[in-house]
Amino acid sequence: MEEKIITFVKSPARTHHLREGAGFSISEIKKAGKSIKLLKEMNIKIDYLRKSTYDSNVTTLKKLKPIQKKKKKKEPFKKKEKKRTPF
Template identity: 45%
Template sequence: MQKNKEMSAIVISPSRNVHFRKGRGFSLEEIHQAGRNVNELRNENIPIDFLRKSAHKENIDVLVNLKLPKITSKKREPFKPKEKRRTEFKPKAERPKVRKEKIPAPEKVRPVVKPAPIKETPKVAKAESTTAKGRMALTELSGLGPATEKKFNELGVNSVEELLLEEPSELGQLIKGCTEDRIKKWIEEGKELVKK
């Protein structure tokens, strides 16, 4: 019987002159056909070649005749969970409770707000004041808004009747944004409104 260290597999050389040579180890196919287990052979330090797939009868005979010592394994004891450590209950030492006196928060004092003085501004009477006198407001003309009406009021033209008396060339030069042609159209429109 060979020792395990000297035991080696015999393989066929792939060279031109075919001959037997010493291989790396026994193939998985040879181990399977011999009825052995890979783990048993590993434990005995017998070389195993995982890449070789060939099986030679000489190697299978060596593995079959190989006597391996029986491994007597100890029976495992069943798993027993450990008991949890339990600490004894220790009551906390009671401390004397000290009540804190609540200090009332100071009331918020609102600052005194003085009412703002009401400024009396002279209100420009629009259509109401002019209709009361029997005059028409400038805003009744199409395209003449409150901003343009203020510009006319600054020059002293407060109603449509007063606009009819003015010359369009003079007003066109004095008021920005108003041309002579536009003022002429307003005058013509104002004449039609006065006739009604």
């Protein structure tokens, strides 16, 4: 079973506690050396509106390893034989 990837952000409330975020910010993705396309392929959420960066989120992104997808081998095209009815 896959582990759920959680982003942490500071709450705007008075206590400033950490809460679960909507996704990784673009600046966190760039600091980790990953691309947005790669994260989309891995189905990881991206928060385009957030501009803050947190080191804990950057380290979780750096730990991620890209998933290798197995490609199906395509069979070569075989032309169908025409069915002829004898008269």
